[in-house]
Amino acid sequence: MGNSSSVLTQYDIEEVQEHCNRLFNQQEIVSLYQRYCQLDRSGKGFISADEFMCVPEFAMNPLAQRLLKMVDGLNFKDFVAFLSAFSARASMEQKAGLIFKVYDSDGNGKVTFNDILEVLGDMTGSFMSNEQKEMILTQLLEEAGYSKESYLFLDDFVKIFAKSDMKMEVEIPVD
Known part of the structure; x- marks a missing residue:
């Protein structure tokens, strides 16, 4: 197989x-x-x-x-x-778990401010300055109740994404 x-x-x-x-x-x-x-x-x-x-x-x-x-x-x-x-049938925990792994690239079980900043950099490229990225991320974390020094764990991702209206689905074409 x-x-x-x-x-x-x-x-x-x-x-x-x-x-x-x-x-x-x-x-x-x-x-x-x-x-x-x-x-x-x-x-x-x-x-x-x-x-x-x-x-x-x-x-x-x-x-x-x-x-x-x-x-x-x-x-x-x-x-x-x-x-x-x-999958449309996957739980929010499963979806958040995948996203967490994307951010936790070193696999240490926690996501730092710099980890998130790296992903933001990957997604925006040179479209935004480093200062803009840091400012936006700092504000976003503070609004969610975290600081630049906070570590985010999988449970935090689940909690954050449970409040969102995130759609992370791919339709599987069947013949």
Whole structure:
């Protein structure tokens, strides 16, 4: 299950569904598998960073380099698990967890002012000065009850995003 020549069995589909907390139905799993096989051009059973960068929407994303750290070398089950945060059926906690990992690039379980500033820089490029980014971020943190010295943890992200009207969903086309 993972290289282009293999076929998904009913057992494989059910195993993947369990792995992603049943956030995708059988048809969606099959569609995701077809896309996965297209991306796994080498047929090795995992998708490399270079293969991910062949997806135009991924390559154009200003956070592509951060996301690559999370997706490089994913097998099919982990590919589906990663995408499950984008399911309409995913909980706010699952969505916030993915976003938290994007900000917590060193994987230490906490997000600092500088971590957020780096992501903001990735997203805005040279459109804003460093001073503007720092000013906006400082104000935003203060409005949320945090300071520049605060560490944000996953629970903080869940709390912050629960108050928002965030839509982080991708529709899986099924044939």
